[in-house]
Amino acid sequence: MAIDIDTARKVARLARIRVEDADLPKLAEQLSGILGFMEQLNEVDVTGVEPMVSVTPMRLKRRADVVTDGNIQAQVLKNAPDAREGFFAVPKVVE
Amino acid sequence: MSAKVTGANSWTIAAARDALRKGEISAVDLTMSCLAAIDAGDALNAFVHKTPEIALEQARAADARLKGGDAPAMCGIPLGIKDLFCTRGVPSQAASNILRGFRPEYESTVTAKLFEAGAVMLGKLNMDEFAMGSSNETSCYGNAVNPWKVDDRLLTPGGSSGGSAAAVAADLCLGATGTDTGGSIRQPAAFTGIVGIKPTYGRVSRWGIVAFASSLDQAGPMTKTVRDAAIMLGAMAGHDPKDSTSADIPVPDFEAALTGDIRGKVIGIPKEYRMDGMPGEIEALWARGIEMMRDAGAEVRDISLPHTKYALPAYYVIAPAEASSNLARYDGVRYGHRAKLAAGDGITEMYEKTRAEGFGPEVQRRIMVGTYVLSAGFYDAYYNRARKVRALIKRDFETVFAQGVDAILTPATPSAAFGLGEMADADPVKMYLNDVFTVTVNLAGLPGISVPVGLDGQGLPLGLQLIGRPWEEADLLNYAHVLESRAGFVAKAGKWW
Numbered sequence: 001m002a003i004d005i006d007t008a009r010k011v012a013r014l015a016r017i018r019v020e021d022a023d024l025p026k027l028a029e030q031l032s033g034i035l036g037f038m039e040q041l042n043e044v045d046v047t048g049v050e051p052m053v054s055v056t057p058m059r060l061k062r063r064a065d066v067v068t069d070g071n072i073q074a075q076v077l078k079n080a081p082d083a084r085e086g087f088f089a090v091p092k093v094v095e
Numbered sequence: 096m097s098a099k100v101t102g103a104n105s106w107t108i109a110a111a112r113d114a115l116r117k118g119e120i121s122a123v124d125l126t127m128s129c130l131a132a133i134d135a136g137d138a139l140n141a142f143v144h145k146t147p148e149i150a151l152e153q154a155r156a157a158d159a160r161l162k163g164g165d166a167p168a169m170c171g172i173p174l175g176i177k178d179l180f181c182t183r184g185v186p187s188q189a190a191s192n193i194l195r196g197f198r199p200e201y202e203s204t205v206t207a208k209l210f211e212a213g214a215v216m217l218g219k220l221n222m223d224e225f226a227m228g229s230s231n232e233t234s235c236y237g238n239a240v241n242p243w244k245v246d247d248r249l250l251t252p253g254g255s256s257g258g259s260a261a262a263v264a265a266d267l268c269l270g271a272t273g274t275d276t277g278g279s280i281r282q283p284a285a286f287t288g289i290v291g292i293k294p295t296y297g298r299v300s301r302w303g304i305v306a307f308a309s310s311l312d313q314a315g316p317m318t319k320t321v322r323d324a325a326i327m328l329g330a331m332a333g334h335d336p337k338d339s340t341s342a343d344i345p346v347p348d349f350e351a352a353l354t355g356d357i358r359g360k361v362i363g364i365p366k367e368y369r370m371d372g373m374p375g376e377i378e379a380l381w382a383r384g385i386e387m388m389r390d391a392g393a394e395v396r397d398i399s400l401p402h403t404k405y406a407l408p409a410y411y412v413i414a415p416a417e418a419s420s421n422l423a424r425y426d427g428v429r430y431g432h433r434a435k436l437a438a439g440d441g442i443t444e445m446y447e448k449t450r451a452e453g454f455g456p457e458v459q460r461r462i463m464v465g466t467y468v469l470s471a472g473f474y475d476a477y478y479n480r481a482r483k484v485r486a487l488i489k490r491d492f493e494t495v496f497a498q499g500v501d502a503i504l505t506p507a508t509p510s511a512a513f514g515l516g517e518m519a520d521a522d523p524v525k526m527y528l529n530d531v532f533t534v535t536v537n538l539a540g541l542p543g544i545s546v547p548v549g550l551d552g553q554g555l556p557l558g559l560q561l562i563g564r565p566w567e568e569a570d571l572l573n574y575a576h577v578l579e580s581r582a583g584f585v586a587k588a589g590k591w592w
Contacts, residue, residue, distance in 0.1 A: 007467075056297050079197050
């Protein structure tokens with residue numbers, strides 16, 4: 001399935017990656033190429049096949065619902081590009 | 096340093112372990128020998144963050160343990176660590192600009208286990224950005240270079256664990272950690288004439304390893320010999336409560352399994368791996384490998400894995416889908432890069448600019464492919480269909496194992512190492528074809544190992560891959576050990592750097 005420029009723009013927006021208008025045609029072409037490669041999957045008869053969830057048939061372990069960590073605010077914030085007064089700081093979210 | 100320890104950086108892990116235990120060399124001298132080789136090897140661009148102070152401190156601690164007689168196999172062994180592993184206080188940026196400056200406050204389970212066993216970290220190794228690539232050319236550090244060279248061209252060490260492969264092949268370290276989502280340990284190992292094993296999914300904890308595609312990612316050792324791979328895997332493997340997919344089963348003594356006896360074992364040869372346009376040299380290498388296994392007393396059997404052809408397209412749906420979700424965390428808020436904002440920019444502009452600046456083109460492409468195949472209206476057509484095909488690929492393997500096949504022998508790569516820059520203008524799909532023999536193994540969660548078997552006409556290394564039953568890495572390593580002994584591959588890259 002060919003990806004047009006509008007679809008490429010929409011995908012970039014969903015992925016939260018800024019793509020300049022001038023770069024959209026090349027992006028659309030590359031995405032079309034990759035998706036075209038995937039079209040081969042339509043040749044496979046998948047009737048009655050369950051989509052794989054986990055490669056090993058395992059039940060995920062459960063643990064007691066108790067606090068095992070915490071009180072490491074300084075460590076959590078250590079790598080933040082902008083941390084103030086014990087919080088991550090971001091531009092205004094709500095007008 | 097005494098004369099007899101000159102060149103200790105070129106030793107195997109097994110030889111170094113024995114020499115350390117006998118007191119023939121100290122961990123500090125062994126480490127210094129590697130540090131000198133690393134400084135002389137900058138042209139390879141394999142080590143992107145050197146950690147000599149940490150290395151010497153760990154080596155001194157290892158010497159104290161060795162003196163005390165409390166020395167596990169990896170005690171005092173100098174290693175390189177792929178940049179994908181979080182190492183406390185040391186840059187860990189997955190070769191991406193979006194993690195520039197990130198110094199984790201925690202240690203990955205794999206590196207923590209290696210350090211508990213006394214291993215020494217020499218530094219962090221180059222790789223493709225977020226492990227997405229097959230030539231190391233997507234790295235924010237610039238590409239690593241293959242120590243093998245036959246003319247004026249610089250060759251790729253493969254990817255994504257290209258820095259690990261180059262460092263081990265060039266004797267900058269005794270072994271290195273790698274990770275493998277579609278072939279990222281085995282392809283670079285084959286391109287550089289070393290051994291690389293991807294264990295069964297769940298054998299090694301993924302905790303603290305920067306995630307690419309969580310249902311496919313698995314870490315493993317990259318080493319000079321199969322014995323070294325067995326030793327190092329033993330130290331990396333084991334259950335970890337912090338990774339819910341880590342298997343709670345005992346880790347066998349992998350080295351003890353290297354008996355060299357494979358008589359009566361059944362080695363499957365899948366006809367679907369004989370691809371159109373496969374170079375004659377790869378075909379001939381494979382035939383030689385088959386002969387070696389037969390010679391060692393194994394029964395060689397033709398088998399069929401009918402869905403092989405669909406593994407690459409299924410992989411290139413599933414891996415980007417998981418990546419688009421995993422990489423959503425790089426938003427410029429908690430760690431790494433944040434774009435400079437213009438007046439009036441809100442949080443959406445911050446996300447979009449940060450991610451456009453921080454991610455390289457291949458990573459952006461994969462995130463967008465993943466976003467597309469997971470988006471409303473296409474989820475069933477692409478993502479669910481790929482997961483169904485994945486189930487069929489796994490069933491192919493289960494069927495042949497149930498018929499008595501113990502391991503499967505295939506080529507590791509469709510070619511020898513290619514020139515850096517040669518694929519620059521190629522369609523992205525062309526680069527993906529590098530994974531054609533390895534990607535099935537990740538989709539099925541199986542263990543796979545690449546073993547150097549010969550040189551091509553130009554003098555570049557070629558490898559074969561052995562695929563094992565789930566959790567049977569011990570037997571798989573034994574088959575690999577037999578292949579390695581019979582192939583007698585001892586060639587090394589001539590030192591030009």
